[in-house]
Amino acid sequence: MPNIAMLPEDTRTADPWEKLRLATRARIGLGRAGDAMKIADVLDFQFAHAKARDAVHTRLNVAALQAALPGAIHVHSEVEGREMYLRRPDLGRRLHPDCLAQLPPGDYDAVFVISDGLSATAVEQNALPMVEAMMTRLSGFKIAPIVIATQARVALGDDIGEALGAKLCAVLIGERPGLTVSDSLGVYLTYNPKRGTRDSGRNCISNIHAHGGLSYNAAADMLAWLMREALRRQLTGVGLKEASGLLVAAEEPVALT
Amino acid sequence: MGNFAHSFRGETYRFADLKAVLACASARRSGDELAGLAAESDAQRVAARAVLADLPLKIFLEEPLIPYAEDEITRLIFDTHDAVAFKPISHLTVGGLRDYLLSYEADTAVLTRLAPGLTPEMAAAVSKLMRNQDLIAISRKCVVVKKFRNTIGLPGRLSSRLQPNHPTDDLRGIAASTLDGLLYGTGDAVIGINPATDNVQNCISLLDMLDGLRQRYDIPTQTCVLTHVTNAIEVMNAGGAMDLVFQSIAGSEAANEGFGINLNILREAQEAALSLKRGTIGNDVMYFETGQGAALSAGAHFGIDQQTIETRAYAVARAFSPLLVNTVVGFIGPEYLYDGKQIIRAGLEDHFCAKLLGVPMGCDVCYTNHAEADQDDMDTLMTLLTAAGVSFVIAVPGADDVMLNYQSLAYHDVLYLRSVFGARPAPEFEIWLEKMDMYDAAGRMRLPTPQNPVLRRLIAEHRDAA
Numbered sequence: 001m002p003n004i005a006m007l008p009e010d011t012r013t014a015d016p017w018e019k020l021r022l023a024t025r026a027r028i029g030l031g032r033a034g035d036a037m038k039i040a041d042v043l044d045f046q047f048a049h050a051k052a053r054d055a056v057h058t059r060l061n062v063a064a065l066q067a068a069l070p071g072a073i074h075v076h077s078e079v080e081g082r083e084m085y086l087r088r089p090d091l092g093r094r095l096h097p098d099c100l101a102q103l104p105p106g107d108y109d110a111v112f113v114i115s116d117g118l119s120a121t122a123v124e125q126n127a128l129p130m131v132e133a134m135m136t137r138l139s140g141f142k143i144a145p146i147v148i149a150t151q152a153r154v155a156l157g158d159d160i161g162e163a164l165g166a167k168l169c170a171v172l173i174g175e176r177p178g179l180t181v182s183d184s185l186g187v188y189l190t191y192n193p194k195r196g197t198r199d200s201g202r203n204c205i206s207n208i209h210a211h212g213g214l215s216y217n218a219a220a221d222m223l224a225w226l227m228r229e230a231l232r233r234q235l236t237g238v239g240l241k242e243a244s245g246l247l248v249a250a251e252e253p254v255a256l257t
Numbered sequence: 258m259g260n261f262a263h264s265f266r267g268e269t270y271r272f273a274d275l276k277a278v279l280a281c282a283s284a285r286r287s288g289d290e291l292a293g294l295a296a297e298s299d300a301q302r303v304a305a306r307a308v309l310a311d312l313p314l315k316i317f318l319e320e321p322l323i324p325y326a327e328d329e330i331t332r333l334i335f336d337t338h339d340a341v342a343f344k345p346i347s348h349l350t351v352g353g354l355r356d357y358l359l360s361y362e363a364d365t366a367v368l369t370r371l372a373p374g375l376t377p378e379m380a381a382a383v384s385k386l387m388r389n390q391d392l393i394a395i396s397r398k399c400v401v402v403k404k405f406r407n408t409i410g411l412p413g414r415l416s417s418r419l420q421p422n423h424p425t426d427d428l429r430g431i432a433a434s435t436l437d438g439l440l441y442g443t444g445d446a447v448i449g450i451n452p453a454t455d456n457v458q459n460c461i462s463l464l465d466m467l468d469g470l471r472q473r474y475d476i477p478t479q480t481c482v483l484t485h486v487t488n489a490i491e492v493m494n495a496g497g498a499m500d501l502v503f504q505s506i507a508g509s510e511a512a513n514e515g516f517g518i519n520l521n522i523l524r525e526a527q528e529a530a531l532s533l534k535r536g537t538i539g540n541d542v543m544y545f546e547t548g549q550g551a552a553l554s555a556g557a558h559f560g561i562d563q564q565t566i567e568t569r570a571y572a573v574a575r576a577f578s579p580l581l582v583n584t585v586v587g588f589i590g591p592e593y594l595y596d597g598k599q600i601i602r603a604g605l606e607d608h609f610c611a612k613l614l615g616v617p618m619g620c621d622v623c624y625t626n627h628a629e630a631d632q633d634d635m636d637t638l639m640t641l642l643t644a645a646g647v648s649f650v651i652a653v654p655g656a657d658d659v660m661l662n663y664q665s666l667a668y669h670d671v672l673y674l675r676s677v678f679g680a681r682p683a684p685e686f687e688i689w690l691e692k693m694d695m696y697d698a699a700g701r702m703r704l705p706t707p708q709n710p711v712l713r714r715l716i717a718e719h720r721d722a723a
Contacts, residue, residue: 026659030667032705086592090291179657
C-alpha cells in the first residue's frame with residue numbers, strides 16, 4: 001500500500017491536499033461553492049480549454065517556418081478548412097493532386113514532414129528545434145528537402161514519402177491538445193511509405209514538449225536510433241518496436257477506453 | 258421485401274433498402290456523413306422517418322442487416338429473440354411501437370417483460386422516430402437493476418464511477434484522486450482505473466491497491482482496472498483481486514475482432530470471474546463500454562449507420578448480465594459526433610436503446626478538445642440523462658482526465674445532479690456514507706475542508722496503514 005499522506009500530525013489548519021498534489025496533476029482537493037466548483041477553478045478550467053481549442057483552430061504560420069527552413073516545400077491535403085479537417089480524417093490523409101508536382105522523386109533515405117495535425121501551436125513551439133536536433137544526428141543520410149504539410153493527418157506522409165521516393169518518412173505532427181498541455185509534438189516514422197500503410201506499420205514517439213515532456217535531445221536520440229535500425233532491418237512498426245524494447249508501435253487514437 | 262418510398266407534396270423519396278431507410282432516418286451526425294450513409298437533405302431525412310414509421314416490426318426478424326451466416330452478433334440476436342415476449346407488439350409498425358411505448362399502458366412491468374422480445378434493430382429504429390423528450394420519458398420507465406456488492410439502477414438513484422486515472426499509473430496519485438472522489442460520495446458504481454500501461458503485472462498492482470483501499474474503509478462497492486479481457490483472464494489466473502471484468506465491445510463480429518475479442522472469450526472471462534465469488538449480494542461481474550463510431554473506425558460497419566450498429570453492441574452486453582455498461586459518447590471524436598448537439602442526442606439514444614433492451618446503461622458524459630462542445634453541453638446532457646434515469650455517470654477530479662486527455666464530469670457534478678433531482682447513491686453505499694459521517698444535518702455531503710472530520714480520519718487511517 002503506498003503511503004499517500006505523510007501529513008503533519010496537526011492538519012487542523014494546513015491544507016491536507018498539499019502533499020497529495022505532489023503525486024498527481026489531477027485537479028484534486030478543489031473547494032466547493034455549494035455543490036459547484038469555485039469560480040477560480042471554473043475560470044482556470046475554461047482558460048485551459050480555450051488554449052486547447054485555440055491550438056486546434058490556429059492556422060500554422062507556414063511563411064515563418066519557410067523563412068527558418070530555406071528550401072522547404074509547402075503542400076496540403078485534400079481538406080479545405082478546419083471544420084472539414086475535423087469531420088473528414090480520410091481527406092486529411094490524402095495529398096492534394098495539385099501538390100504532386102512540387103515533390104519530384106529523388107534518391108532519398110528520409111524525408112521530414114512537418115504537419116499541423118491537431119495543434120499548430122505544438123509545431124510552432126517544437127518543430128524547428130526537433131529538426132535541428134535530428135540534423136546533427138544523421139550524418140551519411142540522404143535527406144530530402146523538408147516538407148511542410150497543412151490540414152494534415154499522419155498518413156499524409158505516406159503520399160509525400162511515396163512521391164519523393166524516400167525510404168523513410170518521419171512525420172512531426174501536433175498532437176490532440178489536452179487541458180494540461182496543448183503544444184505536444186509527436187513523431188511517426190514509416191519505412192517504405194505508401195498510401196494504404198497500416199498504422200501498425202509505424203513507430204511513434206509522443207509527448208515531445210517543454211513542460212515536463214520528452215526533451216528534443218531524448219526524442220532525437222530515439223528517432224535517430226529508430227531511423228538507422230529501420231533502414232538496416234527494412235521495417236518499422238511492431239517488428240521494430242519489439243527490437244527496441246522500449247518504444248511503442250504507432251496507433252491512431254483508440255476508439256474506446 | 259420492399260418498396261421503401263414516401264411521397265410528400267408530389268415529390269417521391271425512394272430508398273434502396275432497409276439499411277438506407279435506417280441511415281437516412283437518423284438525426285444528422287458527422288459519422289454517417291463520413292461513411293456516406295447520411296440523408297442528403299433534411300426533407301429526405303423526414304421522408305425516411307415516414308417510411309420507417311410504416312414498416313412492420315416483423316421486418317427486422319425477416320431481414321437481418323448483417324447475414325446470419327456471416328456474423329455471430331446477428332446469430333446471437335436471432336437465437337436469443339423471445340417470440341413470446343414479442344407477441345403483444347408483433348402486429349405493430351415502428352411508428353405504432355413509438356406511440357405504444359409512450360402510452361400509460363406501457364409501464365415499468367410491461368416494458369420489463371417486453372425487453373427480451375425486442376431486437377437491437379427494433380430499438381434503434383423506434384429511437385429514430387423519437388424526439389429527445391420521448392427518449393427521456395420512456396427510458397425513465399425502464400428499470401434495470403444489477404447487483405455485485407451493492408445495487409445499481411433502482412428508481413430515484415444515481416450511481417457514479419469514480420475514475421482516478423493517472424498518466425503514469427502512480428499508486429499515490431491514484432489513491433489521492435480516489436480519496437478526493439470518496440469525499441464527494443462518488444464511486445458506488447465502481448472505482449475504475451484506465452491503466453496507462455496495459456500489462457498484467459501493472460494491472461495486478463493497481464487492483465491490489467484498490468482492493469486494499471476498499472477493504473480498509475469497508476466500502477460497499479466494486480473496483481476495476483479497465484484492461485483488455487485477455488489480460489483480465491491472466492490476472493485472474495494469477496490470483497489478482499478482480500471484481501469486474503471490463504471490455505470495450507461493438508456491434509459486429511468484425512468490429513469485435515478489431516478489439517481482439519469474440520463471444521467465446523467474453524464467456525471464458527465471465528466464467529472465471531463468477532468462479533471467484535467476490536460479489537456479496539449479486540453475481541453481475543461484467544463491465545462493458547460502447548460508443549457510436551467504434552464499428553466505422555474499425556472499418557466493420559457493413560454499411561449500417563452508426564447508431565443502429567451501436568445498438569447491436571447492447572445485444573452482446575445483454576447476453577452477459579453486466580453490472581455496468583456505459584457509452585463513451587463524446588470520446589470517440591468529432592468525425593463521429595461533431596458538436597454538443599450531436600453528442601447530446603447520441604447520449605440520449607444510447608441510453609434509451611440500452612434500457613429498452615434491458616441493459617443497465619450509464620454514460621461517460623464527455624468531450625474532447627477537438628469537438629465543438631464545452632461544459633455547458635455536458636451540463637445539458639448530464640441533466641437530461643439523470644431525468645431519463647441513467648444508471649450511473651463517470652466522474653473525475655475537476656472534470657479533467659489527466660491520463661486520457663479529455664473532459665468527463667467533475668465529482669462536483671454528481672452532487673449537483675443528486676441535489677437537483679433528489680437522486681441518491683446505491684442504498685448500501687448511502688448507508689456507508691451515513692456511517693462514515695459524510696452527510697451534514699441537511700443530508701448534504703460535508704465540505705472537504707481541512708476541518709472535515711472524515712477527511713482527517715481517512716487521511717489519518719491511510720497514514721497509519723501505510
